[in-house]
Amino acid sequence: MSGRQLYFKCECLQKGGAFKFRGACNAVFSLNDEDASKGVVTHSSGNHAAALALAAKLRGIPSYIVIPKNAPTCKIENVKRYGGQIVWSEASVQSREEVANKVWQETGAIFIHPYNDGRILSGQGTISLEILEQVPHIDTLVVPISGGGLISGIALAAKSINPAIRIFAAEPKGANDAALSKAAGRIIRLPETDTIADGLRAFLGDFTWPVVRDLVEDIITVEDSEIIKATKLCFEILKVVVEPSGAIGLAAVLSDTFQKNPSWKECNHIGIVISGGNVDLAVLWDSLKKGK
Amino acid sequence: MSGRQLYFKCECLQKGGAFKFRGACNAVFSLNDEDASKGVVTHSSGNHAAALALAAKLRGIPSYIVIPKNAPTCKIENVKRYGGQIVWSEASVQSREEVANKVWQETGAIFIHPYNDGRILSGQGTISLEILEQVPHIDTLVVPISGGGLISGIALAAKSINPAIRIFAAEPKGANDAALSKAAGRIIRLPETDTIADGLRAFLGDFTWPVVRDLVEDIITVEDSEIIKATKLCFEILKVVVEPSGAIGLAAVLSDTFQKNPSWKECNHIGIVISGGNVDLAVLWDSLKKGK
Numbered sequence: 001m002s003g004r005q006l007y008f009k010c011e012c013l014q015k016g017g018a019f020k021f022r023g024a025c026n027a028v029f030s031l032n033d034e035d036a037s038k039g040v041v042t043h044s045s046g047n048h049a050a051a052l053a054l055a056a057k058l059r060g061i062p063s064y065i066v067i068p069k070n071a072p073t074c075k076i077e078n079v080k081r082y083g084g085q086i087v088w089s090e091a092s093v094q095s096r097e098e099v100a101n102k103v104w105q106e107t108g109a110i111f112i113h114p115y116n117d118g119r120i121l122s123g124q125g126t127i128s129l130e131i132l133e134q135v136p137h138i139d140t141l142v143v144p145i146s147g148g149g150l151i152s153g154i155a156l157a158a159k160s161i162n163p164a165i166r167i168f169a170a171e172p173k174g175a176n177d178a179a180l181s182k183a184a185g186r187i188i189r190l191p192e193t194d195t196i197a198d199g200l201r202a203f204l205g206d207f208t209w210p211v212v213r214d215l216v217e218d219i220i221t222v223e224d225s226e227i228i229k230a231t232k233l234c235f236e237i238l239k240v241v242v243e244p245s246g247a248i249g250l251a252a253v254l255s256d257t258f259q260k261n262p263s264w265k266e267c268n269h270i271g272i273v274i275s276g277g278n279v280d281l282a283v284l285w286d287s288l289k290k291g292k
Numbered sequence: 293m294s295g296r297q298l299y300f301k302c303e304c305l306q307k308g309g310a311f312k313f314r315g316a317c318n319a320v321f322s323l324n325d326e327d328a329s330k331g332v333v334t335h336s337s338g339n340h341a342a343a344l345a346l347a348a349k350l351r352g353i354p355s356y357i358v359i360p361k362n363a364p365t366c367k368i369e370n371v372k373r374y375g376g377q378i379v380w381s382e383a384s385v386q387s388r389e390e391v392a393n394k395v396w397q398e399t400g401a402i403f404i405h406p407y408n409d410g411r412i413l414s415g416q417g418t419i420s421l422e423i424l425e426q427v428p429h430i431d432t433l434v435v436p437i438s439g440g441g442l443i444s445g446i447a448l449a450a451k452s453i454n455p456a457i458r459i460f461a462a463e464p465k466g467a468n469d470a471a472l473s474k475a476a477g478r479i480i481r482l483p484e485t486d487t488i489a490d491g492l493r494a495f496l497g498d499f500t501w502p503v504v505r506d507l508v509e510d511i512i513t514v515e516d517s518e519i520i521k522a523t524k525l526c527f528e529i530l531k532v533v534v535e536p537s538g539a540i541g542l543a544a545v546l547s548d549t550f551q552k553n554p555s556w557k558e559c560n561h562i563g564i565v566i567s568g569g570n571v572d573l574a575v576l577w578d579s580l581k582k583g584k
Contacts, residue, residue: 012531239304239309239533239534239569240532240533241528241532241533242531277531281527281528281580285573288573
């Protein structure tokens with residue numbers, strides 16, 4: 001379909017159903033015993049939340065998870081399943097940060113940011129080690145971008161192994177802060193976002209932005225309709241359960257933007273990172289039917 | 293959830309989306325050149341059909357596929373995708389056989405039965421080789437049963453490696469011909485079947501029956517509601533796309549029938565064969581909602 005060889009890194013099969021467990025695990029197990037004993041706190045649209053709860057459970061320390069009220073039910077269930085203590089916030093990034101700050105003041109729990117943190121980046125970077133061990137001739141990686149933790153870790157690790165490898169970000173048109181930031185040469189935040197890809201609504205941080213600026217070749221933005229089509233393909237052809245945010249890399253590779261760009265004709269062995277598979281089937285199905 | 297270690301053999305990830313490619317491939321590539329040149333013909337509710345079309349395409353010979361008019365759309369699409377020539381029949385087994393016979397008379401194509409054929413059995417048996425290579429300490433295998441080709445191949449191969457391994461069949465209550473046959477000590481056919489597991493409506497053949505009679509410890513029958521619940525679990529926890537027929541092994545292991553049987557308490561390392569993942573998402577979703 002794409003005229004290239006595609007390799008899928010299925011992080012939906014990761015513990016917790018998303019790549020986030022890599023970074024969370026690295027962060028939690030990097031803490032010294034005294035810090036760890038107070039527990040960890042974070043705010044997250046969901047996958048980082050479940051991952052941190054699971055990592056904390058494995059280390060036997062408490063986790064406090066600030067979750068916006070509009071988070072998908074299945075992601076909230078995951079946090080509960082792994083023993084995270086849920087603290088509710090409003091949907092805005094500002095509200096999430098305020099509530100997390102309050103928890104920190106009350107408990108002394110160590111704040112683990114979902115992406116703007118070196119321990120998190122390093123953890124996510126292990127994806128590159130695995131992909132390039134399994135398929136050394138991959139020349140291109142396409143990675144969903146939200147706050148930039150995933151792609152920064154992947155880019156740093158992959159480029160250190162093969163400096164010629166090309167890294168592309170895939171981003172929804174309705175949350176295109178990374179594309180705008182890259183064009184402007186500075187971090188741009190959006191007043192609001194509108195996309196079915198609920199995991200891709202965060203904005204770049206000061207830690208991830210320089211990596212995205214310097215190591216990511218381009219940001220490919222796609223419509224929600226393309227994301228939905230790619231999600232369906234993952235179900236029907238790959239037979240894996242993905243969330244729309246997870247399917248965006250495939251959407252980007254199949255998009256006209258990518259296919260018709262002459263300087264990307266040589267991208268022949270493409271690794272696509274399917275970032276996660278935590279999706280409410282009911283909600284997904286309604287989206288597929290509407291073909292929104 | 294089951295109190296045991298479960299290992300899943302995900303044949304939904306097989307070429308063609310189901311285990312059927314193993315047997316079809318073995319059958320098509322066993323033909324001598326003269327026989328092969330006339331092509332192959334079969335009748336099938338779907339997965340064998342797509343598998344045979346694909347195997348024939350790989351060998352460069354024609355395939356004629358008799359498909360009942362009520363087959364799921366996605367399975368018909370798969371046959372077309374692999375270049376099979378579709379010939380329609382009525383839903384009944386009798387009509388399928390008649391139409392296939394007519395194609396044979398007209399073309400001389402070699403008939404490859406979906407399950408009642410040694411080449412097919414041998415192909416499906418490769419599943420056991422792989423499972424027991426990957427997880428040598430598996431003590432139990434739970435396998436969907438329809439015509440018996442899958443479980444016969446698996447039982448023959450697994451028992452030849454480890455005679456102590458226990459083989460269970462999983463069957464829908466609404467198509468329980470294997471359970472009735474086992475109880476009666478002879479092949480029983482049903483006047484009709486009624487189950488969401490559209491791949492499990494066939495009856496045992498004279499080739500598969502003796503293997504099921506002698507090597508399969510028991511047939512565990514489950515309600516459609518249990519199949520639906522297991523299908524959902526596969527999507528939500530395993531993150532793999534399965535068809536209801538494919539999820540029945542998990543349904544069987546979670547059933548009271550299995551859990552409460554004292555003589556099966558020692559089944560601690562269970563390999564569950566997920567037979568396929570070719571499902572119309574629209575149809576599946578409606579079933580899940582109804583919780584039929």
